[in-house]
Amino acid sequence: MFITKKHLSRRTMLRGMGATVALPFLESMLPAMTPTAAAKPTTRLICIENVHGAAGSTKIGIEKNLWAPAAEGREFDLSKGNLLPLEPYKDHVTVVSNTDMHGAEAWELPELGGDHFRSSAVFLTAAHPKQTEGSNIYCGTSIDQLYAQRFGQDTPLPSIQLSIEGLDLAGGCAYNYACIYMDTISWASPTKPLPMVRDPRMVFDMMFGSGATPEARAERMSTDRSLLDWVTHEVAAIKPKLTASDKRRVDDYLDTVREIERRIQKIEERNRSGESRDLGAAPVGVPDSFEEHVKLMFDLQAVAFAGDITRVSSMKMSRDVSGRAFPQSGVTAGFHGASHHGDVEPRVVQFGQINQYHVSQVAYFIDKLQKMTDGDGTLLDNSLIIYGSPMGNGNLHNHKRVPMFLAGHAGGQLKGKLHVKAPDGTPAANTYLTLLHKLGLNDVSIFGDSTGELAL
Numbered sequence: 030m031f032i033t034k035k036h037l038s039r040r041t042m043l044r045g046m047g048a049t050v051a052l053p054f055l056e057s058m059l060p061a062m063t064p065t066a067a068a069k070p071t072t073r074l075i076c077i078e079n080v081h082g083a084a085g086s087t088k089i090g091i092e093k094n095l096w097a098p099a100a101e102g103r104e105f106d107l108s109k110g111n112l113l114p115l116e117p118y119k120d121h122v123t124v125v126s127n128t129d130m131h132g133a134e135a136w137e138l139p140e141l142g143g144d145h146f147r148s149s150a151v152f153l154t155a156a157h158p159k160q161t162e163g164s165n166i167y168c169g170t171s172i173d174q175l176y177a178q179r180f181g182q183d184t185p186l187p188s189i190q191l192s193i194e195g196l197d198l199a200g201g202c203a204y205n206y207a208c209i210y211m212d213t214i215s216w217a218s219p220t221k222p223l224p225m226v227r228d229p230r231m232v233f234d235m236m237f238g239s240g241a242t243p244e245a246r247a248e249r250m251s252t253d254r255s256l257l258d259w260v261t262h263e264v265a266a267i268k269p270k271l272t273a274s275d276k277r278r279v280d281d282y283l284d285t286v287r288e289i290e291r292r293i294q295k296i297e298e299r300n301r302s303g304e305s306r307d308l309g310a311a312p313v314g315v316p317d318s319f320e321e322h323v324k325l326m327f328d329l330q331a332v333a334f335a336g337d338i339t340r341v342s343s344m345k346m347s348r349d350v351s352g353r354a355f356p357q358s359g360v361t362a363g364f365h366g367a368s369h370h371g372d373v374e375p376r377v378v379q380f381g382q383i384n385q386y387h388v389s390q391v392a393y394f395i396d397k398l399q400k401m402t403d404g405d406g407t408l409l410d411n412s413l414i415i416y417g418s419p420m421g422n423g424n425l426h427n428h429k430r431v432p433m434f435l436a437g438h439a440g441g442q443l444k445g446k447l448h449v450k451a452p453d454g455t456p457a458a459n460t461y462l463t464l465l466h467k468l469g470l471n472d473v474s475i476f477g478d479s480t481g482e483l484a485l
Contacts, residue, residue, distance in 0.1 A: 045259025143204030155477020162201030
């Protein structure tokens, strides 16, 4: 037997009628005699925005530690606040508190009152949007796109942008702001906002239909067969080249893809049945259930990262001034209405229940990434999740003490199990600048209104 340097390409694809399925990272993709640890995967960056701020950014919320834990450093307690769902993953979590998003504030008199209509554009750019309803929009380049432009060009999709609620994408919304400022958090340049995809079916086809013609994809879908049925012969051809552990990994990965596809098919079948819908205007692939929709989008992202289909994602969990209710949180009031709690303690606490429910959805995603192997670690080890809101106290529409936490070890760049309380007046952009440097963009000297790095 001769040991050779032959190995399976990391870019190996399974192809069939209107289908292109990437494979997860396998030992068989390493040259012979190469330890798994030598193949260090590129860090995945996931940015998740929610709106309306958090109960923990109010005076009452600060006193009750509803968001930021009481203790700084590594010995902090998440069990008493709205970050409780993160307690099992504490070693992977970095809480950043007491930072401000100055770019979302009104800088001039005509901008007063327009906080809901510019905030999302600031979340990942830390830049102040130009007040306009015309085509001359201007903001900044978002952190996810800076990373995608540097490290996402070798994947089929440099980045994916997702949303849970409906978007306008055209014209003016209110206070002389173009709707696009509300409708996306990803900006490829100060003048190029990127559209966000709400329909899980569209996301699935983006991920697994690349390279196929629209006709081929349509023919595949019309047969009512699974996408994986079209690549069966490819799977059979590649398995003899794999180790026993790699075969199990491929089987687990393909089973996950098939399970996601079945869930989407069931949603479409239900929504085409003629039964009344809570979201009657939503695309047929969008479930009425918020939780079902969010988890499906998270599962799609996890599969995309595992197959190196993309390394960058951004996701809007809600849209400003949304009145959607989340009864699973124990609160029946609409989201926007609940954020206007009047700084009355019982209502602040009630709004915190909604915040905690939203955090629990991210905890589901963290758990998913923790259970997926990636190189010699897990996807969570090699990921960085940024979760937060560009608003602080939603009742006042201010942008001080904005809620934020980070999850994942970012390929070893973040230790986790840390609460960092920034000095008063610290820009949230300092967090982003620090993260850009940890992600390898050391040539970025300033980001948004940053004034320096933050010790993470």
